[in-house]
Amino acid sequence: MRLILLGPPGAGKGTQAQRLLDRYGIVQLSTGDMLRAAVATGTPVGLKAKDIMARGELVPDDVVVAIVADRIAQPDAKNGFILDGFPRTVPQAQALDRMLAANGLKLDGVVELRVDENILLERIENRIAQAQARGEPLRPDDNPAVLRKRLQAYREQTAPLAAYYALKRELRSVDGMAPIGEVTAAIARALSGDNVKKKKASPAKAERNGNVLSGHAAKASSHRAGGASKASRAKGKARTGGAARAARKPTARRPARGKSSRTRKR
Numbered sequence: 001m002r003l004i005l006l007g008p009p010g011a012g013k014g015t016q017a018q019r020l021l022d023r024y025g026i027v028q029l030s031t032g033d034m035l036r037a038a039v040a041t042g043t044p045v046g047l048k049a050k051d052i053m054a055r056g057e058l059v060p061d062d063v064v065v066a067i068v069a070d071r072i073a074q075p076d077a078k079n080g081f082i083l084d085g086f087p088r089t090v091p092q093a094q095a096l097d098r099m100l101a102a103n104g105l106k107l108d109g110v111v112e113l114r115v116d117e118n119i120l121l122e123r124i125e126n127r128i129a130q131a132q133a134r135g136e137p138l139r140p141d142d143n144p145a146v147l148r149k150r151l152q153a154y155r156e157q158t159a160p161l162a163a164y165y166a167l168k169r170e171l172r173s174v175d176g177m178a179p180i181g182e183v184t185a186a187i188a189r190a191l192s193g194d195n196v197k198k199k200k201a202s203p204a205k206a207e208r209n210g211n212v213l214s215g216h217a218a219k220a221s222s223h224r225a226g227g228a229s230k231a232s233r234a235k236g237k238a239r240t241g242g243a244a245r246a247a248r249k250p251t252a253r254r255p256a257r258g259k260s261s262r263t264r265k266r
């Protein structure tokens, strides 16, 4: 199983990756963790990345691509992996495509965690406060000003990946604002739906579904929501994920999410 988790900072990619590891017997490859380790040990990559990361900007593509190429060639990644934080730009996604093709490998899915950006700040501020209360050291980029920068980098450079993978029919979209266990279950369902014959969603159906992210991402995830709907109907399964909800209520757009989920804390 080879997966990509897509989503802005605070969307829960790391949390979900951890939960999926056991389920699929694969490893988590977090470029953020790899870069932080490089910074901590002062390697040449770390020296290059340190200030860029502290500013909330993206490390150059060639640096990150080289790290990932090395990492996925290691024996523990042979069974499969979850990429968390990579790719983050279209050129990184293209480089990954080339890496996988060169090794005769394919992705099993790209899962986008759809979140309401307005509450991400609140979520991360909570995370920071909790870490501080426990006396844990903070990441240099875990502060509100840098977080805004990270969100901006996500919107401008990473969100277009949803459209990139939707065009390749690899994108699955899941409601990242649901409770942690529900999100994991929705991801598993989205992935198992892949065993069912995928049919192309009609443009009309795709248009009726919504998304809280950029227009690009909205289009991309709604494309998948239509596809997932057909696949799941074919299986006769009850679905509770975001894509499923969007498919059941074709006219409901994301801002209609209930207040309860907006105030839900992790």
Ligand code: ADP
Binding pocket: 008, 009, 010, 031, 032, 033, 035, 052, 053, 054, 056, 057, 058, 059, 060, 061, 064, 084, 085, 086, 087, 088, 089, 092, 141, 150
């Ligand atoms: P977040 O919690 O914001 O999703 P990560 O832990 O994944 O952050 O990454 C932290 C920082 O590391 C990013 O803000 C960026 O500077 C750098 N980084 C991680 N992955 C990549 C990548 N694929 N491309 C460029 N920079 C990256």
